[in-house]
Amino acid sequence: METDATQAQRHSLLEDGLALIVATPLVALGITFYSQAELLTGSTAGLAFLIKYMTEWGFGPVFFVLNLPFYALAFLRMGWKFTLKTFAAVGLVSLFAELTPFWISLEQIQPAYAALLGGMCMGLGMLMLFRHRASLGGVNILALYLQDRYNIRAGKFQMGVDLCIVLGALFVLPVDKVLLSITGAATLNLILTLNHKPGRYQGVS
Template sequence: MAHLTSMLGIWNSNPARHTPAEDLQGLVAGSLIAALGLYFLAQVGLLTGGMAGLAFVLHYWSGWSFGLLFFVLNLPFYILSLRRVGVDFTLKTFLAVGLTSFLVEIESRFLVIQSIAPIWAAILGGLLLGFGLLALYRHRASLGGLGILAVYVQDRFGVRAGLVQLAFDLCIMALAFAVVSPSVVLYSIVGAVVLNLFLTINHRSDRYIALR
């Protein structure tokens, strides 16, 4: 019993390192919450920043599956992740992206939202994405793409990941004007700001020792 609880992290004697079981629950929980945030945004035709935002833009423009686009667009960034961040981070991120992509596609089978105001969807979607990403970051993973770059820049140069992500998000929002209405972009910006402020305030590698 002691061995089992230790493996699960209940009696983890090293607070600076997560056990495999702790990492697994963190990846699953983070992916579930992030997928729910993306689902809220999709229900009212909103988008977000980062690679998910680009996947949304292409999804609204082409009608192709968001989950598939999100998974495929992230593939090139794993090269950077392997070279700059490490195998462990890359594998965890690959699993998180794959799981999140799958969950977004099947979410409607378990949850049907008949009506929600765009501004509320933007705020809730942004917060849920923030909580999901925070869980993934704290287990040395991300939702790939620009998140990989953001975490690398934070670790290498000390610029917070949320601020790095926000800069890229503004570029994604500019592209969105080509495929959605200005009001949709405005609501989406609200969600992106909520997401990135949440990460900027809550994600600091010097505060959370398990990231070292």
């Protein structure tokens, strides 16, 4: 019989709410670094960056709209609690991504530093969201749905989408910025890989 120490501790509604409030500004700060240095990342955020750089539309509204079609899949795949928290997370990141540049002024930032620190901020924010059963939606949800419904490997699909984003970025950004973006994405994924493992964190929502 499991002891209390080994049983998963369920997050309260307050804890989930605080996690959203802490994690989303952290992600938005990483997005601000990337915007200032003209970098991008993968998944739906990468698509939002591409559209931002091509049209000069704000990242926040574009990111929010891009995620709208995926909530139905989130509901089918993960349930209504996950969907509501993901909707809230995407909405808050979109809001904070627009407000952060008004709260801090970055006259200059080295692109390499922006790539690494921005990747760390986004990775830590996403890690916190994952541990509270939320996400930043979009391509990740679609990848899981396609894996369940059509047996298309989620990792391969995600890799294909990110490859398309990188190829598209070559037509919008200088090659050195694309390479730094890949470095930042690797930093983000390293944080998730090292810290988001089954059984390592016992809290559930």
